[in-house]
Amino acid sequence: MRKLEYTLRRLLLSLGVLIGMTIVTFVLTRVVPSNPAALYLGQRARPEQIEAITQELGLDDPLPVQYIRYMNDLLHGDLGDSLATKRPVTKEILSRIPATAELLVTAIVIAISVGIPLGVFSAQLHGKPADVGVRTVSIIGVSIPQFWLGLILQLVFGLWVGLFPIAGRVDSTLRFSSPIEDITGLFVLDTFITGNWIAFKDVSLHLILPAITLAAYPIGLIARMTRATMIEVLGQNYIRTAEAYGIARRMIVYVYALKNAIIPTLTVIGLTFAYSLTGAFYVEIIFNWPGLGLFTARSFLNLDFPAIMGITLFGATGYIIINLLIDLLQAYLDPRVSLD
Amino acid sequence: MSLSRLFLGKRGEEPPDNDFDPSLVQRSGWAHTLYVIRRDVLAMFSVLWIAAMLISAIAAPLLAPYPEQGAGRNNVDDRLLPPSTQYLLGTDELGRDVLSRLIYGARPAMSSSLVVVAVAVLIGTPLGAIAGYFGGWVDEIIMRFTDLFLAFPSLLLAMAIVALLGPSLMNAVIALVASWWPWYTRLVRSTTRSLREQYFVEAARSIGVSDAMIIWRHILPNTITPILVQSTIDIGTVILATTSLAFIGLGTQAPNADWGLMIEGARQFLRQAWWYSIFPGAAIFLTVLAFNLLGDTLRDIFDPRQYR
Numbered sequence: 001m002r003k004l005e006y007t008l009r010r011l012l013l014s015l016g017v018l019i020g021m022t023i024v025t026f027v028l029t030r031v032v033p034s035n036p037a038a039l040y041l042g043q044r045a046r047p048e049q050i051e052a053i054t055q056e057l058g059l060d061d062p063l064p065v066q067y068i069r070y071m072n073d074l075l076h077g078d079l080g081d082s083l084a085t086k087r088p089v090t091k092e093i094l095s096r097i098p099a100t101a102e103l104l105v106t107a108i109v110i111a112i113s114v115g116i117p118l119g120v121f122s123a124q125l126h127g128k129p130a131d132v133g134v135r136t137v138s139i140i141g142v143s144i145p146q147f148w149l150g151l152i153l154q155l156v157f158g159l160w161v162g163l164f165p166i167a168g169r170v171d172s173t174l175r176f177s178s179p180i181e182d183i184t185g186l187f188v189l190d191t192f193i194t195g196n197w198i199a200f201k202d203v204s205l206h207l208i209l210p211a212i213t214l215a216a217y218p219i220g221l222i223a224r225m226t227r228a229t230m231i232e233v234l235g236q237n238y239i240r241t242a243e244a245y246g247i248a249r250r251m252i253v254y255v256y257a258l259k260n261a262i263i264p265t266l267t268v269i270g271l272t273f274a275y276s277l278t279g280a281f282y283v284e285i286i287f288n289w290p291g292l293g294l295f296t297a298r299s300f301l302n303l304d305f306p307a308i309m310g311i312t313l314f315g316a317t318g319y320i321i322i323n324l325l326i327d328l329l330q331a332y333l334d335p336r337v338s339l340d
Numbered sequence: 341m342s343l344s345r346l347f348l349g350k351r352g353e354e355p356p357d358n359d360f361d362p363s364l365v366q367r368s369g370w371a372h373t374l375y376v377i378r379r380d381v382l383a384m385f386s387v388l389w390i391a392a393m394l395i396s397a398i399a400a401p402l403l404a405p406y407p408e409q410g411a412g413r414n415n416v417d418d419r420l421l422p423p424s425t426q427y428l429l430g431t432d433e434l435g436r437d438v439l440s441r442l443i444y445g446a447r448p449a450m451s452s453s454l455v456v457v458a459v460a461v462l463i464g465t466p467l468g469a470i471a472g473y474f475g476g477w478v479d480e481i482i483m484r485f486t487d488l489f490l491a492f493p494s495l496l497l498a499m500a501i502v503a504l505l506g507p508s509l510m511n512a513v514i515a516l517v518a519s520w521w522p523w524y525t526r527l528v529r530s531t532t533r534s535l536r537e538q539y540f541v542e543a544a545r546s547i548g549v550s551d552a553m554i555i556w557r558h559i560l561p562n563t564i565t566p567i568l569v570q571s572t573i574d575i576g577t578v579i580l581a582t583t584s585l586a587f588i589g590l591g592t593q594a595p596n597a598d599w600g601l602m603i604e605g606a607r608q609f610l611r612q613a614w615w616y617s618i619f620p621g622a623a624i625f626l627t628v629l630a631f632n633l634l635g636d637t638l639r640d641i642f643d644p645r646q647y648r
Contacts, residue, residue, distance in 0.1 A: 013487070020488045028504055139636070143629040145580055147587050148603060148621030155610055155617070278495040282584060286607075297588060300503050312500040319496075 006331055014324045021316050025309050026070050030063070079313070080306035084298065089310035092295060098185025099169060100280055100291035106188075106211040107280075108273055111218035116265065118219070119226025120253060126231055134223060141220025146279055150213040150286035157209060164209050167288040171202050210287040214279055218272035225268040229261040263333055270326030274319045376641050383637040386630035393627055396446040403443050410440035412595030420613045430615035433605060438616060442623050444597035448509050448586070449627065453578040456516045457571045463517070464524025465567065469555050471525065472532025483529070486522040494519035495581060502590040509598075512582055512591045520574070527570055531563045565642045569635055576631030583624050599624045 037054045038045050045053075054060060058069060073079075079089035122134035158166035165171065170180065170187060178198045183190045188207060191200035233239065234257055242252045284293030292311065299307035377383040396403055404410040405428070415435035423430045429438040471482040494516075501515035502508075535541060535558070544554050583600030585591035592598035594605075599620040606617035 016484075017488055025500075028500060139632050140629065143576065143580075143625055143632050145583060145600075145603075145621060145624045145628070147584065147600075148617070148624065151603065151607065151610060151617050151621065155614055159611060281495075282587070285588065296499075300499065300588065300590065303503065308500060308503055312496055315496045 003331060007328060010324060010327055010331075014320055017320055018317065021313065021320070022071060022074060023067070025313050026067055029305065029309050030059070030066060030070070074313075079310035082299070082307045083304045084302045084307070089307050092307065093292065093310060093314055096290065096292045096295050099289060100284070100293065102186045102188060102207065103210055103214060103283065103289060103291060104273070104276055104280055105186075106207055107214035107276060108218065108269070110211055110215040111222055111272065112269065114215070115219045115222030116226050116258075116262075118223040119265075120230055120258060120261075122223065122227045123230035123234060124253060131227075134227070138220040138223040138227075141216045141218075141223075144216060146213055146217065147282045147286050149216055150210070150283055153209045153213060154286070165206050166209065169203065169206050169290055170199070171206075174199050174202055210283050210289055213286070214276055214283045217279060218269070218276065221268050221272050222265060225265045226261060229264045230257060233257045233261045263330060266330060266333070267326055270322055270329075274322045277315055277318055373638070373641055377634075377637060380637055382633050386634040386637070389626055389630040390634065393446045393450055393630075396443045397450040400444045400447060404437075404440035406437040406440045409436040410444035410597060412436075412597065420609060420616065422613070423615055429619050430613065432602070432613075432616050433609060438602075438619055441597045441602060442599070442619060445599045445602060445620065445623065448592045448596070448598045449579050449583065449624070452509055452513050452516075452582045453575045456513055456520060456578045456582075457574050459517045460520035460574075461524050461567060461571055463521040464526075465528050465560070465563065467521075468525040468528025469532050469559055469563070472529035473536055473551065473555055473559060475533075475536075479529070482525065486525045489519065489522040490526075495584070498581065498585065499588075499590060502585060507590045507593065509582070509586075509592045509596075512585045516578060516581055520578070523574075524567065524570070527566055528563050531566055532559050535559055535562055569639045569642060572631055572638055573635035576628040576635070579624065579631070580628050 037050045037057065037059055058066060061069075077090050079093075081087065082089050082092055085092060118134055118137070122131045125131045154166040157163045174180070178196055180187055180190055180196065180199050180203070181194050183193060187203040188200065191197070191203055230253075234253075239252060239257060242256055243249075247256075280291065281293035281296055283289065284291050285297050288294065295307070296311050298304070299311065377387060400410060401407045406415075409415055413436070415431070415437075418427070418431050418435040419433055421427055421431045421435075427437050427439070429442065432438055432441065467482050467486070471479040497519050498512065498515035501518065502511045505511040505514070541554060541558055544558055549557075582591050583598065583603075586598040586600030587604045589604070592601055594601060602620035603617055606613065606620065609616055
């Protein structure tokens with residue numbers, strides 16, 4: 001019963017934050033600029049165009065009326081048209097989600113499968129040189145600028161060693177030799193399902209460097225968090241009892257201890273996932289990855305306002321939903337989490 | 341009241357030790373902090389590196405081998421030269437000495453991060469202390485407001501604000517402050533809530549000390565250490581943020597030197613001039629690393645219970 005109540009309250013809070021967020025983007029686009037119409041048309045707008053768009057967007061109406069109309073459009077999935085491409089912003093965003101999703105998910109999988117074992121390993125060797133080594137690696141992971149790490153990887157593995165392609169998502173010649181059938185939009189998955197091995201190899205190679213770049217920061221955070229909670233859990237009585245029973249050390253560490261240590265780590269994973277939404281932005285610029293980030297960068301350069309606000313709203317919504325899911329998951333998994 | 345008194349309590353309560361372990365000799369708080377830092381190689385590196393960056397920022401015209409180039413003057417005859425005795429770290433696409441640009445680049449990095457964190461602390465601390473001390477509806481209002489700000493992905497919010505206000509370092513600073521203060525409100529609120537229940541606060545209240553005075557004299561001084569630890573780490577994170585913004589053209593504008601802006605310029609010359617992209621990134625990395633390491637060490641010193 002308390003869980004249901006907590007879930008409802010948490011949902012309501014998220015809804016409130018979402019509405020608050022629409023107010024923020026509304027204020028940023030309609031209230032702060034002295035002439036929103038000019039902003040919407042870009043830099044070379046003629047006065048009669050400004051007049052027309054003022055009429056069209058109803059910028060002469062009182063602000064509450066404008067806000068209601070803005071919300072109405074939003075609820076119908078209408079974020080306006082992009083100035084650069086003249087296509088609806090919603091469409092532009094949706095068409096680019098698969099590329100970014102593929103990159104994000106790969107990075108998070110790498111981060112979890114490297115970060116958690118690293119943290120567990122480090123906790124077992126608490127205070128020994130190997131532990132110091134892992135701590136150093138994780139602090140380097142959170143200190144390194146992503147856009148610089150990407151450049152170094154490009155320089156070393158792309159240009160000097162020549163192992164990986166340094167830009168894009170797929171080799172353009174493949175479009176003719178072995179075209180990718182678009183099923184999910186995730187190229188690695190699509191080529192795998194259709195058994196298109198030439199393309200599979202190519203898209204996987206394209207994915208590796210950007211995914212590693214994006215994973216560096218989460219690896220550091222996850223390793224740190226896992227290490228801290230593992231040290232705490234390993235010091236508890238039930239672990240000593242398990243040891244006294246003669247249960248194998250590996251079993252104790254990876255089953256009994258990790259199960260309890262994983263819950264706080266979950267929060268960190270959720271947070272880094274949300275953080276990586278913006279991190280992906282830089283990685284996409286560096287690797288010319290045709291996802292949301294590259295679209296965002298272009299929108300900033302062109303001062304494409306409808307697009308910028310659409311992306312901000314979209315990104316923030318994703319962030320709020322991830323946070324909500326993590327909170328709920330934690331509440332259901334861990335009875336110690338206070339539900340008040 | 342001297343700051344060092346804040347830490348006296350913690351060290352003073354430990355029983356005197358008869359072993360001649362020099363680390364257990366009783367020292368005042370700051371002396372102890374300095375002692376630990378001096379013994380820890382990484383912490384010592386951090387302090388020295390941060391000091392070097394601060395000095396670079398303040399005395400850039402005196403330290404840079406080519407001050408005019410550091411400030412932005414072109415030198416097109418010497419474009420993209422590799423490191424040599426004349427140009428220790430090579431030159432950029434406009435022939436400017438990379439080392440001089442790096443020294444000048446310490447200015448926006450250090451000044452903007454210090455300003456962002458200082459203003460965020462000044463806004464966040466009083467709100468957090470008030471919310472934590474009074475509780476009830478005051479707490480509810482302040483914290484829901486804070487949650488709203490925390491719900492935004494900070495860098496995305498900063499980008500949107502800067503894009504709207506127009507790209508400049510000043511606007512980047514404003515945008516970052518807007519997304520950073522809520523963390524301090526949370527931090528100070530949780531510290532205040534535990535302090536509020538303690539006897540010395542209750543004692544003060546029972547002899548009729550006003551709420552404002554209790555917060556000023558008894559609550560705030562005890563929140564300084566967690567703030568210090570957090571803000572040390574945050575300065576590094578803000579440097580990452582401002583240089584990232586400069587990298588996408590939303591921070592410092594050319595011809596001013598900025599580490600992030602240099603990397604953006606260097607990107608297209610990756611093949612010809614590795615030094616141009618490597619050194620500015622190394623400057624960002626080492627500075628952020630130094631602040632993170634120092635923050636970690638401070639946390640170990642002030643809060644030994646926490647495993648890090």
